[in-house]
Amino acid sequence: VNTFSGSLDEYRFFNSKREHQDIRKFRNRELYAQDDLKLYFRFNEPSGSYNMNGVGNNSLVLDYSGNGITH
Numbered sequence: 001v002n003t004f005s006g007s008l009d010e011y012r013f014f015n016s017k018r019e020h021q022d023i024r025k026f027r028n029r030e031l032y033a034q035d036d037l038k039l040y041f042r043f044n045e046p047s048g049s050y051n052m053n054g055v056g057n058n059s060l061v062l063d064y065s066g067n068g069i070t071h
Contacts, residue, residue: 007043008043009042009043009044010040010041010042010043010044011039011040011041011043012031012037012039012040012041013037013038013039013040013065014036014037014038015036015037015038016036031064032066033065033066033067034065034066037065037066038065038067039063039065039067040063040064040065041061041062041063041064042062042064043061
């Protein structure tokens with residue numbers, strides 16, 4: 001059994017089959033809203049500190065898929 005040891009820069013979730021050549025072609029490029037792109041987290045953005053509901057928070061992840069999900 002192996003466990004992951006490292007870090008993630010971004011996470012992309014598609015609701016369609018992705019061809020291997022397309023994955024290789026777009027793996028180092030920013031993506032923009034697409035119908036089949038359901039979730040797109042870029043973990044190194046944004047920088048700074050944020051106040052959410054009166055509580056200071058430095059852990060903010062934005063969904064760049066165009067679906068407007070924030071966690």
